[in-house]
Amino acid sequence: MHKTVTELADGRELIYYDDGPTVRDAVDARPLEPAASVSEVRVDPFTGDAVTIAAHRQARTYHPPADECPLCPSREGRLSEIPAADYQVAVFENRFPSLADSSAAHVAPWSDGPYALTPGTGRCEVVCFTSDHGASFVDLSEPRARLVLDAWTDRTAELYARPGVRQVYCFENRGAEIGVTLGHPHGQIYAFPFTTPRTALALDRAVAHLAATGRNLYDDVLAAERATAGKPDSRVVLAGEHWTAFVPFAARWPYEVHLYPNRRAADLTALDDDARAEFPRVYLDLLRRFDRLFPEPAPYIAAWHQTPRPAATELALHLELFTLRRTADKLKYLAGTESGMGAFMNDVRPETAARTLREL
Template sequence: MHKTVTKLADGRELIYYDAGPTPRDAADRRPLEPAASASEIRTDPFTGDAVTIAAHRQSRTYHPPADQCPLCPSTGDRLSEIPDADYQVAVFENRFPSLADSSAAHVTALADGPYALTPGTGRCEVVCFTSDHRASFADLDEARARLVLDAWTDRTGELHADPAVRQVYCFENRGADIGVTLGHPHGQIYAFPFTTPRTALALDRAAAHLAATGRNLYDDVLAAERATAGRPDSRVVTAAEHWTAFVPFAARWPYEVHLYPNRRTADLTTLDDDARAEFPRVYLDLLRRFDRLFPAPAPYIAAWHQTPRPARTELALHLELFTLRRTADKLKYLAGTESGVGAFMNDIRPETAARTLREL
């Protein structure tokens, strides 16, 4: 992997990742003002959850025409976030970030009531998987998928090196039904200054399991799922030498798959070489199965769960892939029970979903 770091016209960082040395000297010719954000993090007094308020994002780019896509390479007078005429993988600071260090200068503390408020510091990055606007991650070859994995890993290491960052979250939203506002194949990386609510809850559950059994919860879950591989009621979708993909026992989404490395590790930076080499084949296979679920490719979220800082041994790196679509023409909406009290209701048995995905 070859990495080139440069700056956009407003001072934001842009990083090119190439399979080998590639000249990257095109300058951003846009007349942009210096980037600044004004986010704040408010703590819910009843749950302790951190909620980010980022009102400046209301003006962000929303479903532009394909010929005005800000993630396509720059060509002629059509200038985008990528100054070069082509690229392999590119990562840059979001122009409309939910979290940014510049937020520290814009927050005024609210002292009334039992409330806590802090600046919305952190970092939000955009990861462009390919310069091809019409492609998707599933269309990539294994070499390009590996380059994306290397970019995720590099960014995780650099962002975790910042003592103000507690959790690095790499993810992809695909499809208008998910809420994607740019059609170009891309993902995002958030560097949070706090441990996210679901991760904090998972930490508590894993710590309780360790105290009660002396064993790691993620090891026990993976062993239980792998033990059923080959049975008709198995939730395993695919079991490779270094990775296992399975539908979780208490799946919340119609089609939801968790992908675990068979050797537990904390985050992408500590993933071993064998698992890195095998990941592209296994992950592309899963994405292509999701594309075959319905007549049109399924909208999905793909989310890397990594151990937050300070380091804890209870959690394990894994990827969560799920779609909101439950049939070809029906979505799984977060309605009264899910949105109101966080109680998920799933219309498809996890064992049925796993069998469907295995058979595709």
């Protein structure tokens, strides 16, 4: 992997990742003012959950036409967020971030009775998987998918080294049904100044499991799933030498798959060479199965769960992939029980979903 670090016109960082030495000297010629984002993190007094308030994001770019895409390479008469005329993988600071270190200069920590507020510091980055506007992650070659993995890993290492960062979250939203506002194939990375609510809950369960059994919860779940491989009611979708993909026992979404490295790792930086080498084949296989579920490619969210800082050895790296579509012409909208109470109800039996994905 070859890495080139440069800046955009307003001072935001831009990083090119290439599979070999490449000259990246294009300059951002846009007349941009320096970026200054302000956000707050407020704590829900009843749940302890952190909620980010980022009012400036109301003005962010929304569904631009393809010929005005800000993630495509720049060309004469059309300058974008990527000054180069072409690129392999590019990462840059979001122009409309939910979290930014500039918040610290404008928001003072505050508390009053049951309420607490802190600056929304951190970092939000955009990861462009390819310069091809019409492509998707599933269209990448295995070497290019490996380059994306290397970029995620590099960013994870650098962001965790920043003061105040508690959790690094790499993810992709694909499809208008998910709420994607830019059609170009891309993902994002958030560097949170707090442990996210879902991770905090998982940590509580993992700590309790360790105390009760003396074993790691993630190891036990993976072992239980792999032990059923080949059986009619198995939830395993595919099993490689170094990765296993399975539908979770209590899946929330009609088609949801979790991808675990067979050797537990805390985060992307801790994956061994064998797991890195096998990941592109396994992940692209999984995405192709999702795209065969329905006549049209499935809208999905792909979310990397990484151990927060300070390191919690009870947790483990894994990827969660799910689609909001439950049939070819029906979406899984959150019902009142789910949005209002967090009590999910799934219309598809997890074992049935796994069998469907295996047969594809």
